Amino acid sequence: xxxxDGARYGEWENVAVEFDAGIAWVSLNRPHKRxxxxxxxxxxxxxxxxxxxxDEAVKVxxxxxxxxxxxxxxxxxEFFRATDGLPPIPQLRARRSMALxxxxxxxxxxxxxxxxxxxxxxGGGFMPVVACDLAIAAEEAQFGLSEINWGIVPAGNVTRxxxxxxxxxxxxxxxxxGRTFDGRKAAQMNLVNEAVPAAExxxxxxxxxxELMGKNPTALRACKAAVRNVxxxxxxxxxxxxxxxxxxxxxxxxxxxxxxALKQFLDEKSFKPGLGGYARQPDGRPAxxxxxx
Numbered sequence: 252x253x254x255x256d257g258a259r260y261g262e263w264e265n266v267a268v269e270f271d272a273g274i275a276w277v278s279l280n281r282p283h284k285r286x287x288x289x290x291x292x293x294x295x296x297x298x299x300x301x302x303x304x305x306d307e308a309v310k311v312x313x314x315x316x317x318x319x320x321x322x323x324x325x326x327x328x329e330f331f332r333a334t335d336g337l338p339p340i341p342q343l344r345a346r347r348s349m350a351l352x353x354x355x356x357x358x359x360x361x362x363x364x365x366x367x368x369x370x371x372x373x374g375g376g377f378m379p380v381v382a383c384d385l386a387i388a389a390e391e392a393q394f395g396l397s398e399i400n401w402g403i404v405p406a407g408n409v410t411r412x413x414x415x416x417x418x419x420x421x422x423x424x425x426x427x428x429g430r431t432f433d434g435r436k437a438a439q440m441n442l443v444n445e446a447v448p449a450a451e452x453x454x455x456x457x458x459x460x461x462e463l464m465g466k467n468p469t470a471l472r473a474c475k476a477a478v479r480n481v482x483x484x485x486x487x488x489x490x491x492x493x494x495x496x497x498x499x500x501x502x503x504x505x506x507x508x509x510x511x512a513l514k515q516f517l518d519e520k521s522f523k524p525g526l527g528g529y530a531r532q533p534d535g536r537p538a539x540x541x542x543x544x
Contacts, residue, residue, distance in 0.1 A: 265292035266299050267317060273310040274460045275303050282318030285371055287326035293348035300356050310468070311460040312360070314379055315367040321392065324374025325349075325407075346407070349375070354408060357382035358479060361472055363463045367456045368392045368434065368443060374405060380442065381412035384475055387456050388434035389449035394442070395431040416442050465528055467508040473500035506531065 267280040277299055279286035286292075303309045316322055325331065330345070337345070357364055357379060366380045368388035373395045380386050388394075396413065398405045405413070405426060413422045417440045425432065434446035447455045463471065477496050481489040501509055512529040515521045522529050 263295040263299060265289065266295040268299060268303075270309070271457070272461070273308065273464055274457065275306075275309045275312045277303070277312060277314045278317045279315075279322050280317045282316075282320070284326060285320035285323035286316040286318070287323045287329075288349065288375055289326040289329040290345045290348065291329075292326075293352060296352040297348050297356065300352055300360070304356075304361050309362065310464045311363045311365065313365045313367050313456055313460060314383060315369050316371075318370070320371035321366075321368045321380075322373070322376035323371055324376050324397075349407060353378040353382055360384075360475075362468075363460075363471055363475070365456055365460060366443070367452060368394075368437075369449070369452060373397055375407060375409055377405075377409050377442075378407065378412050381416045385459065386443035387452065387459065388437050388443040388446045389452045390434045390446045391449050392434040392437070392446075393431050394433070394437050395429060396425050397429045399427060400429040413442075416440075465531070467504065467506065467528075467531070469500050469504040469506075470508060473497070 263280075265279070265281055267278040269276040269278075277296075279288070279292060279296075281287060281289070281292060300312070303312055330349075335342075353375075363385070364383040366383035366386040368380060368386060369392065370389065371393050372380060372388075374397060377394075377396065396405050396409070398409075404410065410422075410426065413426065417425075421440045424430070432440075434443065437443045438446040445455070473496050477493055481492065484492065508529065508531075511531075512522075512524065515529050516524060
């Protein structure tokens with residue numbers, strides 16, 4: 252199904268999707284619960300991400316929250332208390348969609364993803380922030396790993412995500428104390444790429460999304476996979492893997508980006524790789540540049 256720019260779909264009860272010049276803005280949409288993630292919301296996110304990945308009109312996916320919060324984490328009533336008494340298999344099914352969209356889908360997504368943290372981000376909310384390729388936060392956003400305050404471990408791979416993104420001492424401090432920190436601190440600790448004033452957050456994120464849209468999509472997919480997969484590889488293995496990945500990208504790239512770029516740089520002297528991308532459109536503009544105004 253192809254979804255046109257500007258369209259809104261009321262198909263999902265707990266997720267809102269807005270389309271803008273190739274960008275899909277996906278909002279966790281339970282503002283009355285600070286977008287706490289219930290089993291139903293997790294099911295909706297699996298469906299939303301699956302559809303957007305298959306839609307050729309969608310180039311970049313931005314995940315954010317409706318209202319004042321990104322997400323308050325897992326819904327304590329619907330995700331925990333309502334499922335605690337269930338047999339093991341129903342409990343597993345209730346939790347599976349959370350692991351699916353936050354981990355497997357986002358970390359292996361075929362299109363660039365950006366987490367736009369507009370407000371409260373607690374507990375389970377850390378996982379999609381880390382799983383997205385990039386993350387931008389409002390300076391005023393509040394982050395917290397409050398699990399210690401009610402006697403549990405940050406589970407569902409939240410602790411793994413925090414340790415992967417933040418310095419170990421910082422991760423230990425916030426996991427053990429449950430203290431909160433703002434977007435500026437999140438950027439200092441590399442949990443997010445940047446923190447900007449809340450009033451500038453959407454425009455800043457949109458500019459970044461448009462920049463990504465100007466890149467070769469096959470190269471973007473290959474680079475995303477490469478960055479994820481080389482972590483932990485021995486140097487010899489990563490060198491071989493990256494050479495194979497580069498060859499695969501050249502084979503799959505239907506626009507012949509490498510040859511085009513070499514021609515424009517070496518023969519036509521029309522662009523400098525260190526200052527921007529090669530011309531992907533007949534008029535010489537990178538894809539998406541026309542939408543920056």
